[in-house]
Amino acid sequence: MANPIWIMTSAFDQLNLEQTIEKATEIGVQGLDLCVFRKDGTRDDFVATHLDYENFGPEEASRLIDQFNGASLRLSIGAFDNLIGGDPKQRIKNQNHLLRLIRMAYLLGGDENDVKVGTFVGYNHELGNEEGGFEKNLLEYKRIFGPIINYAEDLGVTILYENCPMEGWRSSGHFGTYNNLPGVLAARKLMYELIPSPNHGEIYDPSHDIWQHTDAVEVIRHTDMNRLKRIHVKSTRNNPDPFWGNMYPMHQIPEEWAKKAGIPYSTNPWDRHHYEATLPGFGLGDSLDWRAFVNILKERGFKGPFEIENEAVLSKQTGKMGAIVQGCKAAVQNLAPLLYDLGDDGWTYPMQEYQALSQVNRKDVPLRTMDELL
Numbered sequence: 001m002a003n004p005i006w007i008m009t010s011a012f013d014q015l016n017l018e019q020t021i022e023k024a025t026e027i028g029v030q031g032l033d034l035c036v037f038r039k040d041g042t043r044d045d046f047v048a049t050h051l052d053y054e055n056f057g058p059e060e061a062s063r064l065i066d067q068f069n070g071a072s073l074r075l076s077i078g079a080f081d082n083l084i085g086g087d088p089k090q091r092i093k094n095q096n097h098l099l100r101l102i103r104m105a106y107l108l109g110g111d112e113n114d115v116k117v118g119t120f121v122g123y124n125h126e127l128g129n130e131e132g133g134f135e136k137n138l139l140e141y142k143r144i145f146g147p148i149i150n151y152a153e154d155l156g157v158t159i160l161y162e163n164c165p166m167e168g169w170r171s172s173g174h175f176g177t178y179n180n181l182p183g184v185l186a187a188r189k190l191m192y193e194l195i196p197s198p199n200h201g202e203i204y205d206p207s208h209d210i211w212q213h214t215d216a217v218e219v220i221r222h223t224d225m226n227r228l229k230r231i232h233v234k235s236t237r238n239n240p241d242p243f244w245g246n247m248y249p250m251h252q253i254p255e256e257w258a259k260k261a262g263i264p265y266s267t268n269p270w271d272r273h274h275y276e277a278t279l280p281g282f283g284l285g286d287s288l289d290w291r292a293f294v295n296i297l298k299e300r301g302f303k304g305p306f307e308i309e310n311e312a313v314l315s316k317q318t319g320k321m322g323a324i325v326q327g328c329k330a331a332v333q334n335l336a337p338l339l340y341d342l343g344d345d346g347w348t349y350p351m352q353e354y355q356a357l358s359q360v361n362r363k364d365v366p367l368r369t370m371d372e373l374l
Helices: 017-027 058-070 088-107 133-154 185-194 206-210 216-221 255-261 290-299 321-339
Strands: 005-008 031-035 074-078 117-119 159-162 200-204 228-233 235-238 275-278 306-308
Touching (some): 017 321, 058 074, 058 088, 088 117, 088 133, 133 159, 133 185, 133 200, 159 228, 185 200, 206 216, 206 275, 216 290, 290 321, 306 321
Parallel strands (some): 005 031, 005 306, 074 117, 159 200, 200 228
Antiparallel strands (some): 235 275
16 A cells, blocks of 8 residues: 555644645645644644534534545544643643544544544653653653543544654753653653553654654664554754754853853744754755655555644745645655656556545544543
């Protein structure tokens, strides 16, 4: 089977669902990973809400399946927040929102339709600042996610963790920038040992390892392929820095100190590591060998979607819809010769391999909350 190319819909926060589907058709992808963030959430970076999660039942699920089949697209859903740390009130809201998304995925067919639920885990820095803090975060993860994954497994739904460390989630006044537990492969392997259920896995984004100076090809070589369900198409161009180096984050210091010393300093939480977000094939080159990366995925039998997560400086960050679409098209064209056989129309996805979503007609189930599960 040829790997389909999808788009993560955070790139189209300016558009509603119908308009986003139109753009997907124009770009020539085979699916959408629908962002369904809380409308009252605390994040303001690369978020979108493309489904009405407050009014979603069996009828809405059936209509959505028909809508996507009509456009020859497949789908998943997700929201990415801190579920084990941060403000306690927001933490509970994030946990309950994940339970809501699991119910929605169930109504859409769950694993039967390959409708997965993407999430972060987050990190608890109160625990992390203590001796043994990493271990304590793993135990907190087990306490919170054990019941969540059991619930998902009962409904035939799989949860997927993205490996972004969310390096900008804390003030530049803090030393560390590790803010999401599955940000390294070692943590993900430990997570699966702590919760052996098959109903959780990962979305791997190579860009996050690239700026950590980690070989993404070697990460895939050591990944449990039964857990890997999605690949994010996003990269970085690393920019070596002679003042701060490239292992530790740049820090917040008084502006007058920096000017007198003639050194750069952090002016916002997201500028602390020295890289530029890119899309393969669009404008800047990047610091990942995409041919080697795709080849190791093929060698290891990866059959899932490649999802374009457009956060590129030259594309999404321009705020211009033309540049956003252009970046996505360039990524599709860049990947096509690596993924597909050559035909009369060039390197294109074989549409005969597309499978429509099944109308599963699931019976409704009550919405659960964390206080019921713990």
